[in-house]
Amino acid sequence: MTRRLEGKVAIVTGASKNIGGSIAAGFAVEGAKVVCNDLDPATAAATAERVAGLGGHAMALPGDVTDEAYVAAAVERTIDEWGRIDVLVNNAVLFNKKGVLDMSHAEFRAQLDVILGGAFLLTKHVAAAMIELGIGGSIVNVLSTAAWQGEPGNIGYSTGKGALINFTRSAAMELAQHGIRVNGFTPTATAITDAAHEARRAESRSSGWTMEFESHLPLGRRPTPEDYVPALVFLASDDSRMMTGTNITVDAGATAKYWPWVPHPD
Numbered sequence: 001m002t003r004r005l006e007g008k009v010a011i012v013t014g015a016s017k018n019i020g021g022s023i024a025a026g027f028a029v030e031g032a033k034v035v036c037n038d039l040d041p042a043t044a045a046a047t048a049e050r051v052a053g054l055g056g057h058a059m060a061l062p063g064d065v066t067d068e069a070y071v072a073a074a075v076e077r078t079i080d081e082w083g084r085i086d087v088l089v090n091n092a093v094l095f096n097k098k099g100v101l102d103m104s105h106a107e108f109r110a111q112l113d114v115i116l117g118g119a120f121l122l123t124k125h126v127a128a129a130m131i132e133l134g135i136g137g138s139i140v141n142v143l144s145t146a147a148w149q150g151e152p153g154n155i156g157y158s159t160g161k162g163a164l165i166n167f168t169r170s171a172a173m174e175l176a177q178h179g180i181r182v183n184g185f186t187p188t189a190t191a192i193t194d195a196a197h198e199a200r201r202a203e204s205r206s207s208g209w210t211m212e213f214e215s216h217l218p219l220g221r222r223p224t225p226e227d228y229v230p231a232l233v234f235l236a237s238d239d240s241r242m243m244t245g246t247n248i249t250v251d252a253g254a255t256a257k258y259w260p261w262v263p264h265p266d
Contacts (some may be wrong), residue, residue: 003031004237009082011035011074013065013122014092015047018192019142021224024048026229027236028056031195032087035078036060041093049079053202065092065118068125084133087236088126090119090164091142099153099209108156115160119167123182127175136179140235141168145251153209165247172245181244189213190250191222192231215264218253 010027014020015036024034028051036051036058038044044060052057059081064072078085094114096107131139147152147161165184172182183248189211213222231248234240249255257263 003029004239005048005051005087006031007036008086008236009078010087010089010236011037011078011089011122011126012087012173013037013118014142016043017046017050019190019228020089020091020227021047021050022229023091023232024058025050025054025056026226026233028049028054028058029236030233032060033057033082036094037074037092038062038064038256039064044053053073061142062180065122068121071121071125075129077126079129084135085126085129086135088137088139089142089236090120090140093142093157093160096156097154098156100155103155108159111156112160112163115157116163116167116169119164121222123171127171127178127180127265130180131178137181139171139175139180139182139255140232141182141184143186143247144182145186145249145254148188148255149192168247169245176244181240183240183243183245184247185232185235186227186247186249186251186255187223187228188254190228191224200236206222216254216257216262218257218263220264221252223250224250 007029010032010143012020012024012034015038024036024047028034034051035046036047041062044062048058061074063074092114094111096111123139142165143164144161146158147165151158168182168184175182217247228250231250
């Protein structure tokens, strides 16, 4: 059976062992060669090793997505190694759960620079390479249910992800003439149990903004990173060739739910 991403080359930013790493692994299983980016070299290398363990091809290119020199070099290295870039997933993020009253302007700008600035720079350089190669491609911006709803105590993240919605639409309109599709993907609060995620949950609790997910989700549980992979493979593949400037949501029904309803009160 033909794999859906056979022969394609993908760059995944923020390729941690959670969502980004699962995207990279899922793409490799479907036949793509994958560039694994993360600010932390050990994290990028671990994801590349995960892909190799599945029989896939991966290259770790750690670096700062807000550094244009790094981005340009990473795109050039990818083309030198594999001759093309077909897919970009802008997933890099800086977590810093603070509200408008307690976040400094410098912290706010730094968070937006990763979420928005990183997506801008990767899209700019990858799209230019796709145009030069004449191959078109697919760009996916990872959003969040916090992009569509008002989450308290997370002002920088919510603002950055919300702005990515219209960045996606605008870039899609600009790049359509070149055969480059740009779409959003909306995950929600994800079932992750690693130490970093637990630290973020503790930070959220200490902020005074209590969050309860499972009892409010119509499907009864939070998605895992693996639950996101099929939709992302679809967006990266030619199966979504007539989609651009839009969004796919995998959130266990969170954003569709009428807000006062508690589907699982027990």
